[in-house]
Amino acid sequence: MKIGVPKEIKNNEFRVAITPNGTKEIVSHGHEVFVEKNAGLNSSFTDEDYISAGANILENNTSIYNESELILKVKEPIQEEYSLIKKNQIVFTYFHFASHRPLLEAMIKSKSICIAYETVEDISGSLPLLTPMSEVAGRMATQEGAKYLEKPMGGRGILLGGVSGVDPANVLIIGGGISGTEAAKIALGMEANVTILDTSQKRLDELNDLFNKKITCKLSDKKTIEEEAINSDLIIGAVLIAGAKAPKLISKKLLKSLKNGCVMVDIAIDQGGCFETSSPTTHENPIFTIDNVIHYCVANMPGAVPYTSTYALTNKTLPYLIEIANKGWIKASKENNEIKTGVNIVEGMVVNKNVSEAFGVEFHNIDSII
Numbered sequence: 001m002k003i004g005v006p007k008e009i010k011n012n013e014f015r016v017a018i019t020p021n022g023t024k025e026i027v028s029h030g031h032e033v034f035v036e037k038n039a040g041l042n043s044s045f046t047d048e049d050y051i052s053a054g055a056n057i058l059e060n061n062t063s064i065y066n067e068s069e070l071i072l073k074v075k076e077p078i079q080e081e082y083s084l085i086k087k088n089q090i091v092f093t094y095f096h097f098a099s100h101r102p103l104l105e106a107m108i109k110s111k112s113i114c115i116a117y118e119t120v121e122d123i124s125g126s127l128p129l130l131t132p133m134s135e136v137a138g139r140m141a142t143q144e145g146a147k148y149l150e151k152p153m154g155g156r157g158i159l160l161g162g163v164s165g166v167d168p169a170n171v172l173i174i175g176g177g178i179s180g181t182e183a184a185k186i187a188l189g190m191e192a193n194v195t196i197l198d199t200s201q202k203r204l205d206e207l208n209d210l211f212n213k214k215i216t217c218k219l220s221d222k223k224t225i226e227e228e229a230i231n232s233d234l235i236i237g238a239v240l241i242a243g244a245k246a247p248k249l250i251s252k253k254l255l256k257s258l259k260n261g262c263v264m265v266d267i268a269i270d271q272g273g274c275f276e277t278s279s280p281t282t283h284e285n286p287i288f289t290i291d292n293v294i295h296y297c298v299a300n301m302p303g304a305v306p307y308t309s310t311y312a313l314t315n316k317t318l319p320y321l322i323e324i325a326n327k328g329w330i331k332a333s334k335e336n337n338e339i340k341t342g343v344n345i346v347e348g349m350v351v352n353k354n355v356s357e358a359f360g361v362e363f364h365n366i367d368s369i370i
Helices: 020-028 047-052 061-067 101-110 131-148 178-189 201-210 222-230 267-271 306-327 329-335 337-342 353-359
Strands: 002-005 032-036 056-058 070-072 090-093 113-116 170-174 193-198 216-219 234-237 263-266 287-290 293-296 343-346
Touching: 002 061, 020 032, 020 047, 020 306, 032 047, 032 061, 047 056, 056 061, 070 306, 090 306, 101 343, 101 353, 113 337, 131 178, 131 234, 131 263, 131 267, 131 293, 131 306, 170 178, 170 222, 178 193, 178 201, 178 234, 193 201, 193 222, 201 216, 216 222, 234 267, 263 267, 306 329, 306 337, 329 337, 337 343
Parallel strands: 002 032, 002 070, 032 056, 070 090, 090 113, 170 193, 170 234, 193 216, 234 263, 263 293
Antiparallel strands: 113 343, 287 293
């Protein structure tokens, strides 16, 4: 199969979809890899690294899309890429369709095969291709939150861990999944007071054991969220429903009751955000303020640490990529249910139920197609 790796062009997206070592592994299976010129530079990979791994370097993304049967990306195609995607071309990337109808409509129109990293689900119900970037985003959420709590950045002027004789900051994390857990690790390491809310008592029990009861774990409901938010200096939204829009857990009305200079970091912004006042921001302009509450809603947080993120992503995506390339997407989907759960659109038909429900688009059962 011919596999193309275009340079990411989303605002300040510095990742690349695969490492040279990953490229070498694909080539060893008899596939051709085309990498756009300088696609890996921001992740510390040169064109020479990819050439040594057996890839072909092409000058621009038009050439990549024209030459390839499968497009391997990190982030969803943006508007200027829509017209480059061809019928029956496989696009394997993070799509997050539920948060952006124009993207969904463009991919339906393209009649391509859209396989979304974020909906690939294993037998345990985990999302293995979302995990590595969730880990990065969770850790970054605390790091960025701590920065924007500084007074020159517009925050309350509170040090996350406090000092002797001065109380540390209160950090509220809504959602005890991968992102929330990683955010808690960093916050606890910085000696903040940490509270995690989750709707699963079983998960809260696991977190209590994991953190040796050094954080507060509470069942999440509207009243508890409001009570905890009012007392918090940093609020991190880390909820996820695979393929679906994130629920709105902090209302606009509640902002007026939060501390002045409080920071809210919305990790769920790729799925529409879990705060009512959230809207996507970029690394270039990462924050905005409403009612004296700072919102950090960068939609590609891991893109700021591309060296770490590209390696972590390749480690997880490579086995799936090789299976799709070796077998073709239809056979791979028939033989591997995890790959089948990743397929969102097939030749204009939406085959992921959460995506179809997000915008009221007709749902097609993938089993009737493959």
